[in-house]
């Protein structure tokens with residue numbers, strides 16, 4: 001397994017690999033790898049001839065006062081995990097390598113970034129699409145794999161790829177959860193034992209809404225109210241948003257016809273966690 005830190009070197013490796021007729025599968029991450037990341041990598045191994053992952057805590061997707069400095073980092077531990085899955089290259093550039101002092105170009109996807117996390121994190125998706133567009137030009141993959149844990153991010157990347165004609169297949173993978181249902185996240189590392197227990201209110205509220213939906217409730221206001229009750233009963237939790245949206249446009253909807261996205265962001269103490277569920281009749 002190679003670790004590459006320079007953009008030029010990564011591009012040269014990718015160019016050579018493509019010229020030899022190989023398919024490059026790519027999994028971008030911010031590191032501190034867990035089983036959710038590893039599931040994407042395993043899919044990448046299946047779909048590509050070679051697998052590249054990136055590990056880069058991208059400063060442009062963190063807002064002022066967010067956790068860029070505290071975000072957990074463990075490159076040595078990540079290398080061991082990646083090696084086990086059979087990753088061929090880890091691209092791990094420095095911030096200066098990705099954003100030299102004269103950097104001035106940003107990529108912005110409009111409508112689908114405006115709801116949900118776009119409300120409380122107004123500069124977040126601009127940072128995500130900028131870094132992912134750069135990574136696509138550096139790693140030159142034919143296939144890139146993203147998690148549905150960050151559902152709005154996946155929709156945003158799909159839109160960017162379509163709008164900017166990136167010749168890359170985007171693959172979405174289901175949310176990987178801990179045994180008790182908590183969606184895996186590098187940020188779970190911030191939680192105290194008490195908060196870790198409290199964090200179950202996210203998945204519990206989705207389960208409750210799903211149950212009501214499967215029993216025939218299609219009014220989103222009602223489903224959201226029931227989800228709110230579960231989260232508000234948890235003293236350590238504070239709701240950022242709970243919404244039910246069209247699964248592609250991400251616009252709020254009043255009633256569910258056939259399929260909808262239920263998404264939520266909740267603070268557990270100082271840690272902001274997200275989770276989501278596609279509500280679809282069995």
Ligand code: AMP
Nearest residue numbers: 029030031036146147149150175176184
């Ligand atoms: P991150 O390192 O948090 O930026 O995540 C890198 C990639 O892993 C993104 O495509 C995420 O959606 C995906 N991911 C993170 N957590 C999970 C999870 N629990 N299940 C599936 N994919 C995940």
